[in-house]
Amino acid sequence: DGGITQSPKYLFRKEGQNVTLSCEQNLNHDAMYWYRQDPGQGLRLIYYSQIVNDFQKGDIAEGYSVSREKKESFPLTVTSAQKNPTAFYLCASSMGDNHYNEQFFGPGTRLTVL
Amino acid sequence: GNSVTQMEGPVTLSEEAFLTINCTYTATGYPSLFWYVQYPGEGLQLLLKATKADDKGSNKGFEATYRKETTSFHLEKGSVQVSDSAVYFCAPQGSYNKLIFGAGTRLAVHP
Numbered sequence: 001d002g003g004i005t006q007s008p009k010y011l012f013r014k015e016g017q018n019v020t021l022s023c024e025q026n027l028n029h030d031a032m033y034w035y036r037q038d039p040g041q042g043l044r045l046i047y048y049s050q051i052v053n054d055f056q057k058g059d060i061a062e063g064y065s066v067s068r069e070k071k072e073s074f075p076l077t078v079t080s081a082q083k084n085p086t087a088f089y090l091c092a093s094s095m096g097d098n099h100y101n102e103q104f105f106g107p108g109t110r111l112t113v114l
Numbered sequence: 115g116n117s118v119t120q121m122e123g124p125v126t127l128s129e130e131a132f133l134t135i136n137c138t139y140t141a142t143g144y145p146s147l148f149w150y151v152q153y154p155g156e157g158l159q160l161l162l163k164a165t166k167a168d169d170k171g172s173n174k175g176f177e178a179t180y181r182k183e184t185t186s187f188h189l190e191k192g193s194v195q196v197s198d199s200a201v202y203f204c205a206p207q208g209s210y211n212k213l214i215f216g217a218g219t220r221l222a223v224h225p
Contacts, residue, residue: 004157006157031211033211040217041217041218042118042203042215042216042217042218043158043203043213043215044215045212045213048210048211048212050210050211056210058212090157090158092158094211096211098211100146100165101211102148102160102163102207103160103207103211103213104160105150105157105158105159106157107156107157108155108156108157
């Protein structure tokens with residue numbers, strides 16, 4: 001089955017610790033994205049990558065970092081600099097930067113910082 | 115800048131009622147338009163899309179028409195089911211595949 005996997009589904013961390021969220025896709029998509037969703041709100045773009053070894057900041061990149069060393073993988077690190085990291089994090093991928101292409105979403109990781 | 119306005123929820127309907135969720139947007143150029151659905155605790159799933167003016171997207175009984183003159187993409191379904199209860203997001207997509215999300219509209223369907 002092709003799709004996007006995110007792990008873990010639930011993650012708990014102490015304040016001040018960095019944490020890395022995993023995102024893997026086997027859809028052979030070039031582009032990948034990270035979003036943050038807060039209760040009762042829409043999604044906000046954190047980072048996106050259109051090709052391996054390249055990525056751009058989204059609307060709320062402060063306190064986050066990413067890497068794109070492989071086409072299939074786009075891990076997100078939530079650093080201690082992120083002031084309010086508790087949220088639902090969603091990863092997505094798409095075939096490329098043509099705006100006709102829909103994004104496919106993973107199941108999400110719910111991060112709680114204690 | 116680019117933005118989306120959706121009708122505020124929750125929308126509460128009885129089973130078999132008619133559904134309309136309004137969506138208007140502002141975006142540069144001619145974006146593709148998408149409706150995504152999110153079930154509790156899950157990621158988003160594509161419901162339908164339209165890529166040019168007057169296109170109608172449809173799926174699972176849901177429909178939406180790309181209205182360029184009114185910059186709208188209203189979602190409709192003739193007869194809702196309890197299983198349609200979810201949060202619905204209207205999202206235009208422009209350059210660099212950047213989706214623009216509103217707050218979403220929560221739909222609750224009761225038997």
